[in-house]
Amino acid sequence: MFNNILIICVGNICRSPMAEGMLKDALMKTGKTDYSVSSAGLGALTGHAADPAACELMAQKGLDISAHRARQLTGDMIRNADLILVMEAWQKAAIETRAPSAKGKVFRLGKWGKFDISDPYRKDISEFIRSMTLIEQGVAQWIAKL
Numbered sequence: 001m002f003n004n005i006l007i008i009c010v011g012n013i014c015r016s017p018m019a020e021g022m023l024k025d026a027l028m029k030t031g032k033t034d035y036s037v038s039s040a041g042l043g044a045l046t047g048h049a050a051d052p053a054a055c056e057l058m059a060q061k062g063l064d065i066s067a068h069r070a071r072q073l074t075g076d077m078i079r080n081a082d083l084i085l086v087m088e089a090w091q092k093a094a095i096e097t098r099a100p101s102a103k104g105k106v107f108r109l110g111k112w113g114k115f116d117i118s119d120p121y122r123k124d125i126s127e128f129i130r131s132m133t134l135i136e137q138g139v140a141q142w143i144a145k146l
Contacts, residue, residue, distance in 0.1 A: 002146060003123040005037045006081035007109070008091055009050045012041030013069035014121050015087050015131055017050040021063040021107060023085075030143060042094060051121065053128040078102050085109045085142070087117040109138035112145070 005023065009016040016039035024037045049055075050068040078084065080097055084106040086092050092106045117134045120127035129141045140142045 002083035003035055004080055005035060006077055006083045006084045007037065007039040008042060008073060008086045008095065009039075010043050010091075010119060011043055011048075011121060012039055012044040012072075013048050013068075014054050014119065015117055015129070015135065016041065016052045017065050017068045017070075018054050018058055018132055019085065019087075019135045019139065020068075021028060021058050021065045022061075022135060023142070025063055026139050026143045027146070032143075032146065036146075039068075040071045040073040040077055042073055042091060044070045046070055046072050051128075053125055054132075055121070057128055057132050075099060081105065083107070084137075087119070089116060109142070110134060111138075112141035113137055136146075 007016045007019045020037055020039040029033050048070045050065045055066050078095065082105065084095060084102060086106060086108055089108060092108060095106050096103050108116065115134060117131050120131045
């Protein structure tokens, strides 16, 4: 059972906060309340709020991620997680290189659809929407598996 789910991107201000909010919401709506979902970044902008574009897109979906603050991924986070979801294949490799014991619990959010989710940071809102759409797909596919 994957009780402690950790979602990873680079800065922990765009993709992973959106994915965290959507996954928490989806789990709650399906009655799966025994999960802990959090996020962090490989190169986190520690202490920064979620990107305004990410906050706005989530607000349009009725999700409030405005209290989010970016955190740097730590070894303890990796060890304590039952499932680690990343946005891109290189992030999976980076975590498994850093913590070989994580092999077998690190997967792309887009694993089931065989896709990566590119970083919209400092890009046009259309890139945020594209990332958000792929995150929604990945979350829906993981919810069906959890």
